Amino acid sequence: MEKTVKIAIVGAGLGGAAAATLLQQAGFEVEVFEQAPEFSRLGAGIHVGPNVMKIFRRMGLEKALDDMGSHPDFWFSRDGETGDYLSRIPLGEFAKKEYGASYITVHRGDMHALQIDSIKPGTVHFGKRLQNLVDRGDDVLLEFADGTSVTADIVIGADGIHSKIRETLLGVEDPIYSGWVAHRALIRGENLARFADEFEDCVKWWTDDRHMMVYYTTGKRDEYYFVTGVPHPAWDFQGAYVDSSQEEMLAAFEGYHSTVQNLIKSTESITKWPLRNRNPLPLWSRGRLVMLGDACHPMKPHMAQGACMAIEDAAMLTRCLQETGLSDFRTAFDLYELNRKERATRVQSVSNANTFLRTQEDPAWVYGYDLYGQDLKSS
Numbered sequence: 001m002e003k004t005v006k007i008a009i010v011g012a013g014l015g016g017a018a019a020a021t022l023l024q025q026a027g028f029e030v031e032v033f034e035q036a037p038e039f040s041r042l043g044a045g046i047h048v049g050p051n052v053m054k055i056f057r058r059m060g061l062e063k064a065l066d067d068m069g070s071h072p073d074f075w076f077s078r079d080g081e082t083g084d085y086l087s088r089i090p091l092g093e094f095a096k097k098e099y100g101a102s103y104i105t106v107h108r109g110d111m112h113a114l115q116i117d118s119i120k121p122g123t124v125h126f127g128k129r130l131q132n133l134v135d136r137g138d139d140v141l142l143e144f145a146d147g148t149s150v151t152a153d154i155v156i157g158a159d160g161i162h163s164k165i166r167e168t169l170l171g172v173e174d175p176i177y178s179g180w181v182a183h184r185a186l187i188r189g190e191n192l193a194r195f196a197d198e199f200e201d202c203v204k205w206w207t208d209d210r211h212m213m214v215y216y217t218t219g220k221r222d223e224y225y226f227v228t229g230v231p232h233p234a235w236d237f238q239g240a241y242v243d244s245s246q247e248e249m250l251a252a253f254e255g256y257h258s259t260v261q262n263l264i265k266s267t268e269s270i271t272k273w274p275l276r277n278r279n280p281l282p283l284w285s286r287g288r289l290v291m292l293g294d295a296c297h298p299m300k301p302h303m304a305q306g307a308c309m310a311i312e313d314a315a316m317l318t319r320c321l322q323e324t325g326l327s328d329f330r331t332a333f334d335l336y337e338l339n340r341k342e343r344a345t346r347v348q349s350v351s352n353a354n355t356f357l358r359t360q361e362d363p364a365w366v367y368g369y370d371l372y373g374q375d376l377k378s379s
Contacts, residue, residue: 015310016158041109
């Protein structure tokens, strides 16, 4: 027998989990289907701006997230070779006052665990890799690799850059390799103690064609994280990432400031990830299917807003479904795209260009945005 659900969310990542919590709090019946066999502390660091902390406030999770994260007073941008400061973007108490909420950096897995715990027990179903999807007009059939199937009134695709929902709507097309890779590493705080360098709470080191973003992932400052953007010839990536090494990193950042060299020397494990993206999509929904986050508008991580855009999507989609009711989901989907596409496309463009906060500028258009303070545009 097929199980019937009102709203099926495919993908239990940060955007899918946010959608589940927000929709449940709004009174909708939701089931989430995630291909991973179980929850695990995946990923590494993540930035959460005031624009999204205000959404966590609606979820009732702001304080818990605030307590676990690091609270940088500034986003520093520095010349990779000389160490000169290119910009000092105030955060900390300034962000609370000017943007209405904290700016934090945190471990992605810790934030994700908080989100998963906020979803009603029994809602998230692991080990559900979507194999086939058919919008039958009156409902949607979802068939999973384990032989089970469900039908749903609507399906929300929160299933990432390799989205099966996107493939159903727009056909099979591989993501575009950007020509860049990201090296990622978590560094234990104790490994930094042997160096006299000042390891700042949130700093991005730049030269013309590469960078390194570095920040703490806990309020205890016992875990330091870096992610890079480095040009790299395309190759046949097998899996999401490959192992890297200190030697490869030191070669990639030859000539960089000694603090960067010492960061690399403090690592125990480094991975290398191809950065992929897609061109802006011609549609965000069709029929009973709708997308959010990386399924809809993937972007390079250089602006630290990719996950934030997915969570904003989830909040706006929930608002639109509240406005119309589930029976008029088509109008809700149109409202959702109308109220999200311009902002998400702008963030995608700036992030891919890798220019954000390199020089002194006002980030209020990003951080000061209050999704719940926006009137819904209807045309």
